Amino acid sequence: MSPVLLCMILGLAFVIERIIYLNMASTNTDKLLGDVESAMKSGGINAAKELCRNTKGPVAGIFYQGLDRANEGVDIAEKSIVAYGGVEVGRLERGLSWISLFIALAPMLGFLGTVVGMIFAFDQIAAANNISPAIVAGGIKVALLTTVFGLIVAIILQVFYNYLVSRIDSITGQMEEASIGLVDLLMKNNTKH
Numbered sequence: 001m002s003p004v005l006l007c008m009i010l011g012l013a014f015v016i017e018r019i020i021y022l023n024m025a026s027t028n029t030d031k032l033l034g035d036v037e038s039a040m041k042s043g044g045i046n047a048a049k050e051l052c053r054n055t056k057g058p059v060a061g062i063f064y065q066g067l068d069r070a071n072e073g074v075d076i077a078e079k080s081i082v083a084y085g086g087v088e089v090g091r092l093e094r095g096l097s098w099i100s101l102f103i104a105l106a107p108m109l110g111f112l113g114t115v116v117g118m119i120f121a122f123d124q125i126a127a128a129n130n131i132s133p134a135i136v137a138g139g140i141k142v143a144l145l146t147t148v149f150g151l152i153v154a155i156i157l158q159v160f161y162n163y164l165v166s167r168i169d170s171i172t173g174q175m176e177e178a179s180i181g182l183v184d185l186l187m188k189n190n191t192k193h
Contacts, residue, residue, distance in 0.1 A: 001146055003109045008153040011102035014095045015160040022167045025092060027057035029178035036063060037185055045070050058088035058171070059178045066182050074186050081179045088175065092168045096161070103157045110150015117143025 032055060039048040045067055052064035065084040069077045121139030128135050 106153035113146025
């Protein structure tokens with residue numbers, strides 16, 4: 001039981017860390033894009049970069065990278081945005097493989113506990129030289145409880161895992177949409193000059 005409990009504790013620790021990180025990574029992208037546009041009109045690219053530097057979240061980081069390379073042309077800025085977007089997606093997904101590992105490990109450890117419990121029950125039968133239900137009931141009960149606990153842990157972690165994946169997909173979609181908006185903004189800005 002203790003290895004399954006350890007899987008639950010470690011899995012939930014990763015889940016809580018990811019939920020906090022993803023909540024901090026969420027940004028109102030429409031507002032940020034509007035603010036960047038206003039900053040570019042009033043103070044140019046440097047003002048927009050300063051705004052992005054002082055804003056939390058992956059979208060602001062992507063914007064900063066694009067604005068930092070804007071003087072090299074829209075194509076270079078767009079490549080920079082795409083490259084840095086990949087880095088940010090990697091940061092969003094960090095730790096998910098560990099949660100996935102604990103989802104797989106918990107039921108396997110539960111089944112291992114079941115097998116060990118059954119071996120223990122058969123040892124009791126052999127020692128008593130009797131197939132009385134009272135002799136094996138305790139061992140079988142422990143064996144089945146480890147399986148149930150392993151499955152419960154896996155189910156709980158799977159629900160959180162799916163929630164985290166959907167949040168990451170949502171944030172990634174926002175990042176892509178906002179990046180397109182920034183590239184359009186840079187193109188408009190280039191045609192004016």
